[in-house]
């Protein structure tokens with residue numbers, strides 16, 4: 262288990278966001294693409310709690326996590342609803358889908374040589390998230406951390422024609438991965454340049470639903486920026 266992402270508080274939050282911001286609004290047979298499925302628990306739990314008759318196509322690079330996810334998918338007979346590829350979404354022919362969802366790698370660091378390299382989110386932590394907002398999906402649910410240059414993500418989304426449709430915020434304590442000295446030191450540097458926002462122990466994690474503005478007049482980006490830069 263050591264090399265599989267493990268943070269139940271964060272995974273449960275992601276699962277709740279999926280449920281409240283995506284699955285409940287899905288109409289018949291809609292499809293969802295997921296980047297970074299991990300051990301699959303968040304999607305599996307929300308599938309078990311909700312009636313969803315579409316298909317979720319996951320992508321997970323970590324082979325141990327991918328294997329663990331498939332064991333649980335089989336255990337709950339969900340193989341027709343949740344299919345995970347052991348590959349990178351960016352390098353695949355992107356499946357068509359109404360929603361793209363992810364709890365993406367968002368750790369900022371000088372390089373990827375950290376406890377779990379697949380959690381590296383680029384130098385400011387926002388690179389993978391911002392790339393996900395450049396794939397053209399109509400609706401995107403991503404978790405955004407307040408220490409990972411959140412302003413850049415909100416700006417990138419705007420440039421790509423997205424509005425913030427809805428969001429939920431969770432205060433989280435720095436955990437095992439974000440407390441790694443190399444990562445924490447780097448986050449402290451980012452704070453000096455207004456690219457990381459946190460208090461002594463806490464940072465904010467937001468579940469944000471972006472959608473293309475032409476489909477929705479609601480835009481909560483100012484409110485989101487205000488919250489994410491308030492610590």
Ligand SMILES: C[S@@+](CC[C@H](N)C(=O)[O-])C[C@H]1O[C@@H](n2cnc3c(N)ncnc32)[C@H](O)[C@@H]1O
Pocket residue numbers: 266271272275296297298299300301303320321322323326348349350351363364365366367379380
């Ligand atoms: C923060 S974890 C989230 C895992 C799971 N969704 C959860 O919330 O518990 C991010 C996941 O993305 C995976 N990942 C990182 N880069 C990836 C890539 N290029 N393609 C697919 N998965 C990737 C990591 O291995 C990791 O499992």
